[in-house]
Amino acid sequence: MGSVTVSAGRRIRDALCTLGVAVACSLVPLMCATSEVPDVEVRSLPWRTHGGRLSATRPTGQGFRCRWDGLRRIDVALVALAPGREAELELVLRAGGPQGALLRRARVRPGPLEGQGAFVTFEFDPLADSRGRRFWFELTPIERDQPSPYSAWVRFHGQPGHDCAWGDRILTGPVIEGPLVDLEKVWSQQDPGNVPHPHLRAVAVAADHLDGALGATRLELWEEGASGAPLRAVELGAEHEVHGGWAFFSFPPIADSRWKRYRFRFSLHEGARLVGLEQGLSLKTFHGGELPDSPLAGISLGGVPHADRDLVFRAWSAPSADDLTALIVERAGWKLVACAIAWTLAMGLVLRLLLARRARGAAPPTAGS
Known part of the structure; x- marks a missing residue:
């Protein structure tokens, strides 16, 4: 049978070609993954709670610190509470805090935002020196003569516990009491009603209308079967104005809340309207630090x-x-190096085998036995 001989020069050329292709292939996914990376991103999947209709008199804002220079765009997750209506929103960007110096303005008409809503983009002239600085933006409806159709999604710090869905009826006070449970799961016998996690630190209630300027809204919590002073009590401040959203009552964490049962009492101002099911209020609990x-x-x-x-x-x-590059090194560290080496070796081996096979098929046979 014939045998194949390959010159040393060709072997070196094939080896260099293999190495080059392997390195190039390893860089492609890296370049694609870092082509556009947000400076700051709040992730919350699924989106669980929104704050209610945006207010022109008490705007909703957010503070953050930039990692890089050139701040140029902010996307905010919104949902339409009045399908079919559209309105214009303005984002105001300030330096430092809510009362900081005005830096940029951007106006957008979000459109219908079907279903759970979407990210709405506000673009403005880049800030060349944004690296390391703290900023604050506020969302304000332009039309002040009627309620805004949009609400901003909110992520509370901590792990969700009970997660009751938005109800189908209005509940009014002056006092509403009941067990702190996920009503849907309890009544379907999926859950006995125990708080599922330690460090209970907040309760969110579905609210059709709450306005701190009209009077106090107070939450009190007791362990089931306990009497006397409440274990936790919190009152919303005058800045809270919730129309068709979730109102958050935050308090010092209860470290040993896991597997315990609690009952609540809401004391409402005149005209306040909460939302619930036939069995009671729609509530969510949050845990952690x-x-x-x-x-x-x-x-x-x-x-x-x-x-x-x-x-x-x-x-x-x-x-x-x-x-x-610094971000990749910060997030991946030595794992990135190990993955790059493994990828390069694997690609090199595959390409080397392919080139060797091609060489055997293309080279003329030499005389032999």
């Missing part, structure tokens, strides 16, 4: 900060190649 070393500063309601929750949003800057 604050976010450590976060670029997020929390939301603001009418200029009053609340650091325990954030809007669902993305901020976009203009990172350089060095910025993106």
Whole structure:
């Protein structure tokens, strides 16, 4: 049979070609993954709670710190509470905090926003020196003579516990009491009603209309079977104005809340309307602690900060190649090096085998036995 001989020069050329292709292939997914990366991004899937119709008198805002220069765009997750209606919104960007110096304005007409809504983009002239600086933006409806059809999605810090859906009826006070449970799961016998996690730290209630300027709205909590003073009591401030959204009652965490049962009492101002099911109020519970070393500063309601929750949003800057490389190294570290080496070796082996097979098929046979 014939045998194949390959010159040393060709072997070297094939090896270099294999290495080059392997390295190029390893860089393609890396370049695609970092072609556009948000500077700051609040992720919350699924979107669970929104704050109610945006208010022109008490605007909803959010604080954050930029990682890079060139802040140029902010996307905010919104939902339409009045399908078929459209209105214009304005985003105002300030330096530092809700009362900081005005830097940029951007106006958008979001459109119908079907279903659960979508991210709405506000673009403005880039801020060349945004790296490391703290900013605050506020959303304000332009039309002040009628309620805004839009609401902003909110992520509360912590792990969700009971997660009752938005109800189908209005419940009024002056007092509403009941067990702190996920009504749908309890009545379908999926859950006995115990709080599922430790460090209970907040309760969100579905509200058709709450206005702190009209009077106090107070939540009190007791362990089931307990009497006397409440275990926790919290009152919403005058900056809260909730129309068709979730109202958050935040309090110091209850460390040993897991597997326990609680009952609540809401004391409402005149005209307040909450939302629930036939069995009672629509409630959600949240557990855990604050976010450590976060670029997020929390939301603001009418200029009053609340650091325990954030809007669902993305901020976009203009990172350089060095910025993106530093981000990759920060997030992946030595794992990235190991993956790159493994990828290069694997691609090199595959291509080397293919080239060797091609060489055997293309080279003329030499004389032999």
